[in-house]
Amino acid sequence: MTTHRLRFLPLDREVEVPTGTLLSEAAQQAGIDILMPCGGQGRCGRCAVIVEGGEVRRRSTQRLSPEDVAAGYALACQTVVEGDVVITIPPQERIERRLKEGKRAARVELPFPYDLHDQPLRKFTVTLEPPSLQDQTDDWSRLRRELARRYDLREVQISLPALRKLGRVLREGEWTVTAVVELDAWDRPEGPPRILDILPGEHLESLWAAAIDIGTTSNVVWLVDLLSGRVMAQAADYNGQIARGEDVISRIIYASKGDGLQELQELVIGTLNRLLEKVARERKISTDEIYKVVVAGNSTMIHLFAGIPPGPIRLMPFITTVNQLPVFPAREIGLKVNPEATVDCLPGIASYVGADITAGVVSSEMCGL
Structure with missing residues (x-):
């Protein structure tokens, strides 16, 4: 496949691309962001660049006048590379950040009374009996047993990433841990509960x-x-x-x-x-x-x-x-x-x-x- 070298000015960046590559795609490969508010359809004209030299093929010149084309302008989303090219990218329009934000969030009034127990995310703190030569129960079974005994949480599931940290957290917390548990979700309304995280010690102050x-x-x-x-x-x-x-x-x-x-x-x-x-x-x-x-x-x-x-x-x-x-x-x-x-x-x-x-x-x- 024939490749060509493109040079982008004024950033002076170069990239090598195959024949038929859009100028917009070549610019992205060079780490240059060209605005395409129309999604690359050639309708808005805001991705216009200047071809200083080299071979390109303009698939569309919509939004460009004959004078623009004669001056070297091309739509980056509609122009393909057919040889080594030097391109100048005019200053890009910037989206100013004018969104109004307060330092503190305005109070949001709920359309219904809030109760923690009406949503499925909870924290449960448990203290486990440490293992011994007489009790060789594994850490996960030990935690499940205590969650069932104290909070009646049955068939609790845990992700592999959470399971990987379980042993360390249990010992770091000296066998007292806080489990972050999702009791159910809309697509599993009857559960089972799922452990999202395990924290050493008691951490009930936030959720x-x-x-x-x-x-x-x-x-x-x-x-x-x-x-x-x-x-x-x-x-x-x-x-x-x-x-x-x-x-x-x-x-x-x-x-x-x-x-x-x-x-x-x-x-x-x-x-x-x-x-x-x-x-x-x-x-x-x-x-x-x-x-x-x-x-x-x-x-x-x-x-x-x-x-x-x-x-x-x-x-x-x-x-x-x-x-x-x-x-x-x-x-x-x-x-x-x-x-x-x-x-x-x-x-x-x-x-x-x-x-x-x-x-x-x-x-x-x-x-x-």
Whole structure:
């Protein structure tokens, strides 16, 4: 396969790519971010670059005048490499961070009385009898036995990462530990209980969760104290996906190209992780102390968040892959909370009636709760 060398100015970066590579793809390989708010469809004209020299083929010159083309301008998302090329990238439009944020979260009033026992996340402290030559029960069986005896927790499950730390934590806590337990979830309403984390000693002073709203334009994270039901911190920022599509359809199209789906997922996860770190810093806690994440967003945003191809949403008969995702651990998508924290995406109804709508219906009490 014939390859060609591209030089990008004024950053003076070089990259070698095969014939037929889009200039936008070559720029990404060189570590250069070019805005494509239309999702690479050639409709917005905001990825225009200047071809200073070399061979390229413009598949489309939409949004460019004949004078622009004569001056060397080309749309990076619609122009392919056919030889060694020198490209100048004009100053990129920047998205200013104008989102209004208070230093303290405004009090969020729940549409119903809050009770810790109405949600499934709990902490249980137990003190175990240490093993001996007479009692050779393994650590996991010993913990399960005591949880059943003291709290009537039966058939408790544990993840492999949590199990790996169990022996160390039991001995570090001198056989007193706090288990972070999820009693059930919407897709397993009868349990069994699942241990998310094991902490040495007694740690009942806090129980943290995060509520996330993934908007097409902006993302918001609220840090919630599950002991009181109060929102203790909040942060907002523009959705990082804007650079690859300003609207839902543009992002669906971009997701269908090459590694577009992975890139869009990484962009939104990156935005959310920065916000999670921000609210955690505000309360002086570690993000590892966040054990539950609840997510709302339209159907396309939920699909991209989970890395699920959203293509069918824009095509007749407009069907989602899933309206309500099964719960999954945060480690599966790289969300910066406790790796075993449960991520629960609220249910949507259809392609264009998503979890953002259903969340609003519930919070406004339109559904009669």
